[in-house]
Amino acid sequence: MKKIYNLFVKSFALIGFTFSLTNASAQYCTAGPSSTGDSNVESVTLIGNSSTISYTGCPGFLGLEDLTATHSTDLERGNPYSADIIYGTCGGNYTGYGKVWIDFNQDGDFDDAGEEIGSTAVSSAAIPLSSSYSFTVPLTATIGQTRMRVIQQESGSVGATLPCVTFTWGSAVDFTINIIDCSAGPSYSTISPMSCGYYTAPSGAVFHDAGTYSDTIVNHLGCDSVITINLSTTNTFSTINPVVCGTYVTPSGNNSYGVSGVYSDTIPNAAGCDSVITINLTNNNSVNVFSTSACNVYTSPSGIQHTQSGTFNDTITNAVGCDSIMTITLTMFYNNSVTIFVSSCGGSYTSNAGNVYTATGVYIENFTSVNGCDSILYVDLMVAESVNQSIVVEACDEWTAPDGTLFTANGTHIESFTNVTGCDSVNTYLVSINTVNETVTLVSALTIEANETGASYQWIDCNNGNAAISGETGQTFVASVNGDYACEVTKDNCTKVSKCVRIGSLGVENESTPFSIYPNPSIGVFNIELNEVTENTVLNVTNAAGQVVFTRNINESKTTISLENVKAGIYFIQIKNDNGTTVKSLVIQ
Structure with a gap:
């Protein structure tokens, strides 16, 4: 890799000697992607001695993103640190590689041994992928500003991911690292400020009282600077012991107190600082809280009268001439009267007071209730007898x-x-x-007779709302028209009504084959009596629904029929022969 240096010369004079120091400022190679999409470093975090590098990626950046002017931190030689990187994407998820370098010897490249502090293979399935690289700053690291470079390269290989590589997708970001050496220990200094009230130290710590304090800040080298603070103040302190009746107002006028106690107040002193006053307050007013009760009226210690329950305040002068303030909870009871109603079956009554009374009347007894109030008991007595x-x-x-x-x-x-x-x-x-027998018997085709003797009778028409039939008050009733009839029987103050009996033979009894049915009503056994015996005579019995329940041939003038297994109700007796058909009704009970 080609290296380019700019040379600067500075002169220092120290204790009579002159030194010349050459500082080489390296020009670093470029790197980075040609596209802003897809793979991208999502975040970088590095906590240093006095500050933290905190970087968030996306949207992507073309080429090398140089953040050396805005993102920096101090790292001390020989100390351990951790660079936390999240490899991610600004688009799709793709496999690639990520690496981090620090130029510890400040020679303008990242090629020297130990300058690569971490490497990670990034799987598309694991994005976003967090990686932490722990490292220790070499004791030989050059003091001063240098660079840290972070690269995420999509595709390629771990060996092809280099600090000066250019590629299509990914990101490359540079940060400033300031290498410091605090092995000589912190620097020390002393200051002597004067303050009224609160003093804020260089680190931001706050002190109030005069005294010697220690404060620590970071110096220009990034190391501890320990400052001894000799703080002086012209605040003054005093104590007063006021004795009052009622409310006490403090010297500042800002507070007032009505209860004995220790209080604090602040006013300006002659130097313009705080004069802090401790107040030992004695308030000779006395306070008393109590409960009491009374009958009808209560007079308070001050002479005020009360006639109702409640809580109220009362004030009198105590032994030292101050107020004695009382809170009184009063329960008021009243004289009352009670009336009790008493009956006695024994000819006399003994009250709770032991008095014996033998006559009906109202008696008065006086007593004292459980609350101590006078009460009156009225005894309303009734002397009764058994019946x-x-x-x-x-x-x-x-x-x-x-x-x-x-x-x-x-x-x-x-x-x-x-x-x-x-x-x-x-x-x-x-x-x-x-008892009364309300039953009736059909003694002939048109005649019904009540079975009870020596009674009162009233025959009624069942088909006319059970209306009484005028003039029909005898034991026997002869129907003049077909219908249903019953009898109201009264005897020994008992009245009952019979069941209705149907008369249906009027106008048909002489038609073809005259016959009689008796008894009617029947319990199921009855007689059929023909006026004339004719060959081929057939007897049919039908119910109200028209169903035939019994049939037989008749060849005698009188025949006994038994229908014991049929239900109670109205049935029709049909006599049929060569002369024709005759029908009559039968009531079975």
């Missing part, structure tokens, strides 16, 4: 006593209870259970 009575009960079919006992026959029931006055009482129930 024993007999009650006659008449019921139809059954009766249920108040306690739930069911009666279906005559009997006596005794029930104990507490009456409205709180006394034990007894009711004796004399129970009479009456």
Whole structure:
């Protein structure tokens, strides 16, 4: 590699001797990409003695990106450091190589042994890839400014990634490194400032009181500079001990205090600095907090009267002539009266006070409540007696006593209870259970008879809203028109209504084959009686739905039919022969 030097000559005079020093300022080779896309160094971080190089890449840069004027740090000979590099991209991810060099001997190149401080193979699958290169500055490194170069080259090989190489994609960046040597130790100096209030040392540390302090900064060589600070101040300090009643205002007028204690105040002194005053304050006002209670009215220590509960302040003069301030929490109780209602079944009542009362009335007793206040008790007394009575009960079919006992026959029931006055009482129930037979029988085709005797009767029309039939109040009812009829039977104050019986033979009884059905209603067994026996006579029984439930031939004038397995309801009896067909209704219960 070709090296170009500029030569400068400086003269120094030291203790009578003259030296001539030659400083060569090298011109470094160029390097870098011809495209700003794809592979690129994403970041560089190097923490030095007094500053940090912190660089972020992208967008890309054509050729060598020279940041030596803006990004620099100090590295001390013999000390370890770490350069942290992130190899990345400003476009697609591609394989390549990354390297870092420092020109430790400041000869204008990066070719000398030990100047390459790190190398990484960059895989496209690993981008962005972080690499940390640990290194130690050689003890022989030349003091002064030099360069660090970072290159990421896409494709190629590790051997082809050189400090002066040019390529298509990637990046090359230069930074300034200042090599220092602090092996001789820090430099020392002494200053003697004077301050009122707070003093800020060269490092930024802040001191207030007079005294000797040590401060450390970085000198022009990048090494520690230890400064001894002899700080003097004309602030003054004093103590006062005021005794007051009430509020005390400090000398500065900025603060006021109403409670004894130690306080601090600051005013300017004669030199214009702070005069810090410690105040030992004694406030002879006294403060007392207490709770109390009273009946009806409370008089506070100052003579103020209160009639309601609450918290209030009161002030009197104490023994030293200052205020005695009291906070009083008052609970107020009041004289009251209570009325109790009492009943007695024993002829007398003994109150809690031991008084015995034997007559109904209102009695007054005075007592002291748990709060110590006067109270009045009104005893409203009712002297009651037990009740024993007999009650006659008449019921139809059954009766249920108040306690739930069911009666279906005559009997006596005794029930104990507490009456409205709180006394034990007894009711004796004399129970009479009456019954009435509300059933009726169809005794002929047009005649219905109630089965209960010695009763009151009212025949009703089932097809007319159960309306009473005028004049039909006998035990027997003869229908004048076809229809459904029932009887309301009343006996011994019991009233029941029979089931409806259908009369359907009016106008058809003389048509073809006259016959009679009885009993009707029936329980399932009934008689058919023909006025005339005719050959080929057939009996059919159908239900209300028209279904035939029974059939047989009849060859006798009187036939007994049993339909015990059919359901209760209305059925139709059909007699059919050579003369024609006759139909009548039958009620089966």
